Amino acid sequence: MAAILNSLLAALPRNSYLRLLPGLTPVDLVxxxxxxxxxxxxxxxxxxxxxxxxxxxxVEGHLALEVGMVGREGMVGYxxxxxxxxxxxxxxxxxxxxALRMSAARFRAAxxxxxxxxxxxxxxxxxxxxxxxxxxxxxxxHVVEPRLARWLLMTRDRVRSGxxxxxxxxxxxxLGVRRVGVTEAASALQRRKLIEYTRGxxxxxxxxxxxxxxxxxxxxxxxxxxxx
Numbered sequence: 001m002a003a004i005l006n007s008l009l010a011a012l013p014r015n016s017y018l019r020l021l022p023g024l025t026p027v028d029l030v031x032x033x034x035x036x037x038x039x040x041x042x043x044x045x046x047x048x049x050x051x052x053x054x055x056x057x058x059v060e061g062h063l064a065l066e067v068g069m070v071g072r073e074g075m076v077g078y079x080x081x082x083x084x085x086x087x088x089x090x091x092x093x094x095x096x097x098x099a100l101r102m103s104a105a106r107f108r109a110a111x112x113x114x115x116x117x118x119x120x121x122x123x124x125x126x127x128x129x130x131x132x133x134x135x136x137x138x139x140x141x142h143v144v145e146p147r148l149a150r151w152l153l154m155t156r157d158r159v160r161s162g163x164x165x166x167x168x169x170x171x172x173x174x175l176g177v178r179r180v181g182v183t184e185a186a187s188a189l190q191r192r193k194l195i196e197y198t199r200g201x202x203x204x205x206x207x208x209x210x211x212x213x214x215x216x217x218x219x220x221x222x223x224x225x226x227x228x
Contacts, residue, residue: 005049006100007073008120016116023106029053031096031165035076036087045077045107052095052158054174055132057088064090065139065176066151068132071095071158073225074124080107081121094170095159130224138217144177144185149214151175152195152204154221162204189213 004010029051053076055068070076076091171182189195194210196203
């Protein structure tokens, strides 16, 4: 059997995963694609393998702020695991790449039949709650530069690469700040030779230095994810 690139699925016993396999369809997620909007029914769930999805809360219907991100460690559409059939957030593809997709109906049926899947999803939902609450506190109390460092490290961990494409406009939405704030923060990290940022391409040059520059929120979320 080929390697299972999604960590949530890989944590399942082999027989549990094999029962899920016929319902999993490989798809390629496109940068900027919206998978769900707030208040809309969740028709499908996604298990990213080499892609990244941002979870955005909308204020006054149009101002978006990132409250969480999902990569190969988890699942997009996790409210279904709690019996909630509508999305509370906008799910926006931040990093293009492969994922596995399953219809909501098949997922609910599989969840009812599989205690191991229930256990893994309950652990994952708990880590997402920690990530969302920590991100909310971070956005309120920390300045832009360490927040940007945190965001870059969280992205790196999920795509397993220190190089990715990200525009200033997109980053301003993710961090909830004006573009000038992103420019200043990215320039500061670049002057310290922690990152290289040119024409929307970001490359992490010094992982340890960037970890030292970020706020404590990164380690809190990382520790919870690894302990789950």
